[in-house]
Amino acid sequence: MAAKKSFLEDSYEKVSTRRIATMADTSIAMIRYYFGNKEGLYQELIRTQFIPIAERLTALQNSDDIDSLESFFEVYYKTMVPDQQFPLLMMRTLSLQQGPSRKYILDKIVDPMRHAIYKIIKRLQFKGKIDASLDAEMIGISMLSMAVMPMLAKSVFEYHKGVDLGLDFYLELAKHNGQILQTGLRGQ
Numbered sequence: 001m002a003a004k005k006s007f008l009e010d011s012y013e014k015v016s017t018r019r020i021a022t023m024a025d026t027s028i029a030m031i032r033y034y035f036g037n038k039e040g041l042y043q044e045l046i047r048t049q050f051i052p053i054a055e056r057l058t059a060l061q062n063s064d065d066i067d068s069l070e071s072f073f074e075v076y077y078k079t080m081v082p083d084q085q086f087p088l089l090m091m092r093t094l095s096l097q098q099g100p101s102r103k104y105i106l107d108k109i110v111d112p113m114r115h116a117i118y119k120i121i122k123r124l125q126f127k128g129k130i131d132a133s134l135d136a137e138m139i140g141i142s143m144l145s146m147a148v149m150p151m152l153a154k155s156v157f158e159y160h161k162g163v164d165l166g167l168d169f170y171l172e173l174a175k176h177n178g179q180i181l182q183t184g185l186r187g188q
Contacts, residue, residue: 008085057116070178077170087151146177
């Protein structure tokens with residue numbers, strides 16, 4: 001998608017609807033018709049990127065079969081690895097406040113994910129899979145940190161490992177992160 005490529009390559013301010021329209025071989029009028037403006041297109045790009053994660057979290061929070069947190073990491077990495085610059089785009093918008101859609105992302109993407117993760121953690125605590133005395137909100141923050149940081153620091157980790165970090169690495173990391181969060185570093 002031309003919009004995704006543009007927003008991943010440049011800051012929000014440097015991207016124009018004219019540039020996106022040219023790359024997509026369409027008109028600015030069509031962008032305005034479907035998305036209203038550049039911000040609407042940007043919001044739709046972000047919403048669409050998170051659909052697989054939101055769907056999986058919804059399924060997990062309603063599942064009686066959930067036994068671990070590995071599924072969260074797995075779906076996050078499967079969604080983000082193909083577009084590894086996407087977490088940087090989110091960081092620019094959320095942390096550095098570059099771009100106008102911070103409130104939209106927090107209200108429509110982050111908060112629903114945070115609530116779903118909280119429910120999953122509470123369900124696992126109820127099932128005895130996670131220590132019920134631990135703060136579910138703090139576990140959620142740890143989960144998001146463990147998921148996002150390897151994507152943000154990908155080039156640093158690649159330098160130290162000496163290899164490109166592809167999906168296989170991230171799926172291994174998903175299993176590892178889920179295990180660490182559930183059993184701790186001492187194990188069972």
